[in-house]
Structure formats: C-alpha cells, structure tokens
Amino acid sequence: MSSAAPLPPMAPGALPLVGHSLAYRGDPLSFLLSLAARGPLVGMRLGPIDAYLLREPDDIERVLVTEHRRFWKDRMTRGLGRVLGDGLLTSEGDIWLRHRRLLAPAFHRERIAAYGNDMALAAERFALSLQPREVRDLHRDMMRLTLNIVAKALFDSDVDDRAADVARAINFVTDRFGDGLITLYPWVERLPLPDHRRLRDAIATLDDVLLGIVRERRARPRGGSDLLSMLLAAEDDAGRGLSDREMRDELMTLFLAGHETTALALSFAFVLLGRNPDIEARLCAEIDAVLGQDLPTTDTLARLPYARAVVLETLRLYPPAYAIGREAIEDLTLCGYRIPRGTQLWMAQYVNHRDARYFPEPERFLPDRWLGGLERALPRFAYYPFGGGPRICIGNQFSLLEATIVLATILRRFRVRLLDSSPLALDPLITLRPRGPIVVAYEPAPPPERELLRPAVSPS
Ligand code: HEM
Known part of the structure; x- marks a missing residue:
C-alpha cells in the first residue's frame, strides 16, 4: 500500500461521540444516497464505527470478487452471529467453505426445479384460503407464505401451526439487531431490560422449533432429497457429520x-403493481395467456418473461x-485512498440500483427495461440484489x-388492492422493510379467468 495515499474523506456534519448516527438513523436511505453523491468512497461515523460507502461497480467487483480474500464480513x-451462529451468512474461512x-447440492438448478410444484401449491392454498375483499396485511401474508415454502422445500416440514410464533420471533430478533445498537455495543444485551429478555425468549423460540425439526428427523429419517436429509447424511473426509448445533445454525x-x-x-411487487394498473394488466394478460387453467411450474416460467421483468424491476x-x-x-488501496486493515466498507444496492447512468428515470417502475438484454449489458455490479462473488x-x-411462481399463482385468482394511498414508508433494518402493515384487500380476478379455474388443492 502506498503510505502516501490519503485516507478516504468523511462526510461533513459528524457530531462528537455519535458521529452521523442521528442523521443516518433519521433516514438511512437518503443518507446513503447523499454519501454516494459526494464521491466514489465517502465515510460516515456511526458511533464507534467508521464505515465507507463504495459507489463504483468496478470497485465493488474488486471487493466482492477479484480481491475477496482481502476481506471478510463487516462488523454489523x-x-x-449472535443469532445465526456459524451459519453460511456469518461464518468465514474453512467452516464457511465446508x-x-x-449445502450447495440442495440449490442446484435441477433440485430447485423440483421445488417449483411445492411453491405453486403453497401459493394456491394461500389464495384459496382468502376471503374476497377481506382487509389484510400483505406483508404478514407474504411472510407466512414464504416461511411455509422454505420449510416445506428445504426441510420437508410443515411449520404452519407454529408459523405465527416463528414470524413473531424472527421479527423481534431482526428488529433488535437491525437498529444496530446490540451489534455496535454487544454488552448492551446484558442489561436487564424487558426487551433483552424478550430477545432471549425469541431466540429460544426459534431454537425450539429448529432443534425440534432436526431431532424429529434424526429420530425418523425419511431418506428424502430435501436439504435437511442431505445435511443429516453429509459427512466430510474424516467421516464427520454436522452436529445438532451446526444444523441449528x-x-x-x-x-x-x-x-x-x-x-x-413479493410485498413490494404487489405494491408496485397496485400503483401501476397498466403494468398489472399486462402481467395478468401474460399469465392468462401462458397458464390458462394451470398452475405455474418451473418449466412454464420461461414463457413468462414479463413476470420475470416485474420481479427484476x-x-x-x-x-x-x-x-x-x-x-x-x-x-x-482503493479508489486512490489508503484503506487500513479493519476498515468497514459498505456497498448499497439501494444506491447503485438508482444510478441514472445505467437506469434512466431510476425512480420509475419500468419492467420493460429488462426485456431487451439489459442484464447482460450492465457492468456486473450495477445491479446485484443477490450480492456476488463466492x-x-x-x-x-x-x-x-x-x-x-407466487406472483403468478396469486394473480390467477386475485388482484391486490392497496387501501392506503400514502407513499410506502420504509424501515431499513437488516433488510429493507415496510414500516408498519401494508393494508390491502384481495379482489377476485375478473371473469372469465375466475370461472375457468378449478382449485388444484383444498384450502388450508
Ligand atoms: C429476494 C430474495 C433474496 C435476496 C434479495 C437475498 C440477498 C442476499 C445477499 C445480497 C446475500 C449476500 C450477502 C453478502 O454478500 O454479504 C445473500 C446471502 C445469502 N442468502 Fe440470500 N437473498 C434472498 C433469498 C434467499 C433465499 C430464498 C435463501 C435460502 C433459501 C437465501 C439464503 C442465503 C444464504 C445462506 C446466504 C449466505 C451465502 C454465503 O455467504 O455463502 N437467500 N442473500
């Protein structure tokens, strides 16, 4: 490293002790956009942590791909790891690689194709359980549906009866960790506050459900090809399998x-469709034309290019x-700046995905932009909702x-009507969440589609 290179600049306005924490917490997304507007690598001070936002796709590629060995996951x-232990997202080195x-075989293309049917059946069951025009929270519905899908596809387990407990516990855990306080100051969790007791209870609930699934399966192996069966059967070169703790993580x-x-x-897709009736109508026409009376399958997706474009957008x-x-x-050294060991680097999809150099009219919902081969034309890290590199x-x-599949299955029967016209308020915690419920009513799809459709499964 050239010791003559300067350190990257820090955004102005840092206050003593808290730095930019107050401004950041007030509106994290605007704050990140404002950092990117200042330059390719600009810092913010979040309490005890200095973090630098990297803006340019080529620099992001260096960090995530070409020079990934020089980095590990950031402190946040x-x-x-307090919740996820040594699971894939948080582990490093040999444990991560092993x-x-x-896990990789469970996510191979052929294996995933087989999950398609379960996904469509779960979505169909959900759609059939809906009362027309009933007022509901879309985000909560989607959380429950995707929890059931992941549990069924990966663990061949039904968590429907405990889905509400699990969802509540997950919400609580992600809220507490998402505000960053416990991550920045781990000792805070030891303070005898009601919230911290609830956090421990929430983690215990999740442990209970997950270890329950593992124990039940160890006691009654099914020899299936779901991820859990694979993990239970897996052994390394030394003939060592995964312990209950590793499985739990x-x-x-x-x-x-x-x-x-x-x-x-899915929640955001339905909100965007609800706000853009022309796009919704075009998507529904594609779904009708391609699927007719059938549920979507992995194979029919190739014939739903507009649905895919809606998801990408x-x-x-x-x-x-x-x-x-x-x-x-x-x-x-990065962007001509000195990066000492221990520096925290952030890359923000929310910011890169709004770069007008690559996405003209970036704030508009325009699925059409994906229909002409845009994915291949973009620099690799102009669009990276799933990250990149190893x-x-x-x-x-x-x-x-x-x-x-879920979008197409639900839209065969219903249109999701938003009952609140105010702008979507966001709560960027660990993930980008809506702030509060998304209040909707599910309107039956207009005939003739509705009359044509026979239930493929009975409602739960
Ligand atoms: C729209 C849905 C999803 C988005 C936007 C998303 C996004 C991401 C991103 C950005 C990363 C990389 C994090 C990093 O580099 O620090 C990641 C990692 C990961 N995701 Fe997803 N994800 C999604 C769905 C899923 C699903 C369905 C699963 C599993 C069933 C999953 C499991 C994981 C795991 C295990 C990792 C860690 C991988 C590793 O480090 O080896 N994600 N996800």
Missing part, C-alpha cells in the same frame, strides 16, 4: 435469510438486501423462482 453482519459445499440462517427477503420482494427499486458490508483484513446468495435461483 458478524454481529448477527458448509457451503454441503444452518437452519436458522436459511429460515432468516430465506424467507423474509422473498416475502419483501422490483428487486432494483426495493432490494430487500439494500446494503452489504465487508471489513478489510489487510492494508490496501459469497453470492445461495438462494438466488430459489427466490427468483419462488417470487415469480
């Missing part, structure tokens, strides 16, 4: 990483993982399939 992500290799990671993100993508505007982070584990989301194909 590592803080999630587990990634063990991976299941917890997949539960957390694998259901909330897709639930958010939703993930552009509202990326559920709106920012990811890394810590430099050695001194280096730590790319293991569930990316799974969730694209899931989001498209």
Whole structure:
C-alpha cells in the first residue's frame, strides 16, 4: 500500500461521540444516497464505527470478487452471529467453505426445479384460503407464505401451526439487531431490560422449533432429497457429520435469510403493481395467456418473461438486501485512498440500483427495461440484489423462482388492492422493510379467468 495515499474523506456534519448516527438513523436511505453523491468512497461515523460507502461497480467487483480474500464480513453482519451462529451468512474461512459445499447440492438448478410444484401449491392454498375483499396485511401474508415454502422445500416440514410464533420471533430478533445498537455495543444485551429478555425468549423460540425439526428427523429419517436429509447424511473426509448445533445454525440462517427477503420482494411487487394498473394488466394478460387453467411450474416460467421483468424491476427499486458490508483484513488501496486493515466498507444496492447512468428515470417502475438484454449489458455490479462473488446468495435461483411462481399463482385468482394511498414508508433494518402493515384487500380476478379455474388443492 502506498503510505502516501490519503485516507478516504468523511462526510461533513459528524457530531462528537455519535458521529452521523442521528442523521443516518433519521433516514438511512437518503443518507446513503447523499454519501454516494459526494464521491466514489465517502465515510460516515456511526458511533464507534467508521464505515465507507463504495459507489463504483468496478470497485465493488474488486471487493466482492477479484480481491475477496482481502476481506471478510463487516462488523454489523458478524454481529448477527449472535443469532445465526456459524451459519453460511456469518461464518468465514474453512467452516464457511465446508458448509457451503454441503449445502450447495440442495440449490442446484435441477433440485430447485423440483421445488417449483411445492411453491405453486403453497401459493394456491394461500389464495384459496382468502376471503374476497377481506382487509389484510400483505406483508404478514407474504411472510407466512414464504416461511411455509422454505420449510416445506428445504426441510420437508410443515411449520404452519407454529408459523405465527416463528414470524413473531424472527421479527423481534431482526428488529433488535437491525437498529444496530446490540451489534455496535454487544454488552448492551446484558442489561436487564424487558426487551433483552424478550430477545432471549425469541431466540429460544426459534431454537425450539429448529432443534425440534432436526431431532424429529434424526429420530425418523425419511431418506428424502430435501436439504435437511442431505445435511443429516453429509459427512466430510474424516467421516464427520454436522452436529445438532451446526444444523441449528444452518437452519436458522436459511429460515432468516430465506424467507423474509422473498416475502419483501413479493410485498413490494404487489405494491408496485397496485400503483401501476397498466403494468398489472399486462402481467395478468401474460399469465392468462401462458397458464390458462394451470398452475405455474418451473418449466412454464420461461414463457413468462414479463413476470420475470416485474420481479427484476422490483428487486432494483426495493432490494430487500439494500446494503452489504465487508471489513478489510489487510492494508490496501482503493479508489486512490489508503484503506487500513479493519476498515468497514459498505456497498448499497439501494444506491447503485438508482444510478441514472445505467437506469434512466431510476425512480420509475419500468419492467420493460429488462426485456431487451439489459442484464447482460450492465457492468456486473450495477445491479446485484443477490450480492456476488463466492459469497453470492445461495438462494438466488430459489427466490427468483419462488417470487415469480407466487406472483403468478396469486394473480390467477386475485388482484391486490392497496387501501392506503400514502407513499410506502420504509424501515431499513437488516433488510429493507415496510414500516408498519401494508393494508390491502384481495379482489377476485375478473371473469372469465375466475370461472375457468378449478382449485388444484383444498384450502388450508
Ligand atoms: C429476494 C430474495 C433474496 C435476496 C434479495 C437475498 C440477498 C442476499 C445477499 C445480497 C446475500 C449476500 C450477502 C453478502 O454478500 O454479504 C445473500 C446471502 C445469502 N442468502 Fe440470500 N437473498 C434472498 C433469498 C434467499 C433465499 C430464498 C435463501 C435460502 C433459501 C437465501 C439464503 C442465503 C444464504 C445462506 C446466504 C449466505 C451465502 C454465503 O455467504 O455463502 N437467500 N442473500
């Protein structure tokens, strides 16, 4: 590293002790956009942590791909280890590699194709359970649906009876960790406050459900090809399998990483469609023309290009993982600046996905932009809802399939009507969440579609 290179600049306005924490917490997304407007690498001070936002796609590629060995996950992500243990998202080095290799077969293309049917059946069951025009919280509905899908597809387990407990516990855990306080100051959790007792209870609830699934399966092996069966059968070269604790960490990671993100993508997609009736009408016409009376399958998706474009455009505007982070584990130079070991680097999908150089009229919801080969034309890290490099989301194909199948299945029967016309308020915690419920009514789809459709499953 050139010791003559300067340190990267810090945004103005840092206050003593708290730095930019108040401004950041007031409106994190605008704050990140304002950092990017200042330059390719600009810092903010969040209490005891200095973090630098990296803006240019090529620099992001260096960190995530070409020079990934010089980084590990940032401090905020590592803080999630309190809940996720040594699961894939938070582990590093040999543990991460061993587990990634063990889990990878469950996410191979052929395996994922087989999950398509379960996804469509779960969505159909959900649609059939709806009372027309009943007022509901869309986000809560999608959370429950995707939790059931991930549990069924990956663990061949039904959590429907405990879904509400699990969802509540997950919400609580992500809220507490998402505000960053416990991550920045881990000792805070030891303070005898009611919230911290609730946090421990929430983690205990999740442990209970997950260890219950593992124990039940160890007691009654099914020899299936779901992820849990694979993990139970997996052994390394020394003939060592995964302990209950390691299994718990991976299941917890997949539960957390694998259901909330897709639930958010679906919630945002329905909100955007509700606000753009022309786009919704075009999507429904495609679904009608291609599916007729049938449920979508992995094979029919190739014939739903507009549905895929709607999903990609939703993930552009509202990326559920709106920012990811890394810590430099050695001194280096980036964008001409000196990056000492220990520096926290952030990359924000929310910011990159709004770059007008790559996405003209960036704030508009325009699925059409994806129909002419844009994906191939963009620099690799202009659009990266699933990250990239060796730590790319293991569930990316799974969730694209899931989001498209669920959208198509629900739209065969219903249109989602938004009952609140105020702008969507966002709460960027660990993921980009809506602030409060998304109040909707499910309107039956207009005939003739409705009359043509026979239930493929009975409602739950
Ligand atoms: C729209 C849905 C999803 C989004 C936006 C998303 C986003 C991401 C991103 C950005 C990362 C990389 C984090 C980093 O580099 O620091 C990641 C990692 C991960 N995701 Fe996803 N994800 C989604 C769905 C899923 C699903 C469905 C699963 C599992 C069923 C899953 C499991 C994981 C796991 C285990 C990792 C860690 C991978 C590793 O480090 O080896 N995700 N996800």
